[in-house]
Amino acid sequence: MANSRTALIIGASRGLGLGLVQRLHEDGWNIIATVRDPQKPGALGDIPGVRIEQLEMNDTTQLDGLKQRLTGELFDLVFVNAGVMGPLPQDVDSVQPSDVGDLFMTNAVAPIRVARRLVGQVREGSGVLAFMSSILGSVTIPDGSELCLYKASKAALNSMINSFLVELQRPDLCVLAMHPGWVKTDMGGENAEIDVLTSTRGMVDQINAQSGNAGLRFINYKGESLIW
Numbered sequence: 001m002a003n004s005r006t007a008l009i010i011g012a013s014r015g016l017g018l019g020l021v022q023r024l025h026e027d028g029w030n031i032i033a034t035v036r037d038p039q040k041p042g043a044l045g046d047i048p049g050v051r052i053e054q055l056e057m058n059d060t061t062q063l064d065g066l067k068q069r070l071t072g073e074l075f076d077l078v079f080v081n082a083g084v085m086g087p088l089p090q091d092v093d094s095v096q097p098s099d100v101g102d103l104f105m106t107n108a109v110a111p112i113r114v115a116r117r118l119v120g121q122v123r124e125g126s127g128v129l130a131f132m133s134s135i136l137g138s139v140t141i142p143d144g145s146e147l148c149l150y151k152a153s154k155a156a157l158n159s160m161i162n163s164f165l166v167e168l169q170r171p172d173l174c175v176l177a178m179h180p181g182w183v184k185t186d187m188g189g190e191n192a193e194i195d196v197l198t199s200t201r202g203m204v205d206q207i208n209a210q211s212g213n214a215g216l217r218f219i220n221y222k223g224e225s226l227i228w
């Protein structure tokens with residue numbers, strides 16, 4: 001069925017971001033997708049009709065440039081997907097301050113910088129603002145100690161989303177902190193539990209189901225509620 005909804009996917013060069021673009025394209029969405037290097041779009045460049053924009057999330061000049069280029073667009077979905085795992089091993093004694101800074105800037109602060117600039121262009125009533133969180137961001141679940149810095153960065157993202165929404169005062173907005181599952185990507189590794197197709201089909205189905213349902217929810221790709 002023809003579908004005129006528009007999505008903005010932040011961080012779509014590979015992995016889950018690319019998968020989200022593929023699923024939304026299958027469903028007939030108009031898509032704007034960002035990558036750090038538009039000269040090398042990879043498989044994203046093979047998807048017809050996708051408008052590719054450049055964004056290094058940690059560069060505020062690029063963020064402002066993207067905001068300017070997107071003036072006048074109205075989004076049914078803004079999905080801030082980009083993220084990093086951080087330094088390995090995640091040893092708190094040996095880790096470098098700059099590596100911790102890069103991890104928290106990319107995973108917790110930059111997504112809010114994106115959202116602050118673009119939330120005014122999320123469609124009133126039915127629009128969805130989604131962030132790629134992780135079940136590891138749940139502070140009440142003591143899993144993932146070998147990824148303790150990454151886990152803390154996603155807990156920080158969840159906290160930053162809450163603070164952002166208090167400041168924003170947009171009670172009409174549907175905001176999702178999403179756990180994609182443990183997924184076979186460069187980050188998730190080949191031993192992960194599910195593939196990109198399963199995860200991204202699930203997430204797109206959840207976005208459709210949650211549209212119009214105002215408020216903030218922390219859910220996984222199957223729509224199950226997670227503990228903050």
Ligand code: NAP
Binds near residue numbers: 084179185189
């Ligand atoms: P991935 O294959 O490593 O892809 C990461 C994506 O983020 C790439 O497109 C990368 O772009 C982009 N990115 C990283 N830093 C960026 C920055 N500073 N500015 C702009 N783009 C940046 O990882 P993935 O598994 O698809 O993960 C996507 C998201 O899901 C992440 O937020 C991750 O934490 C989350 N997540 C993944 C899993 C899993 O099992 N895979 C589980 C829970 C949560 P480049 O290609 O330019 O590097």
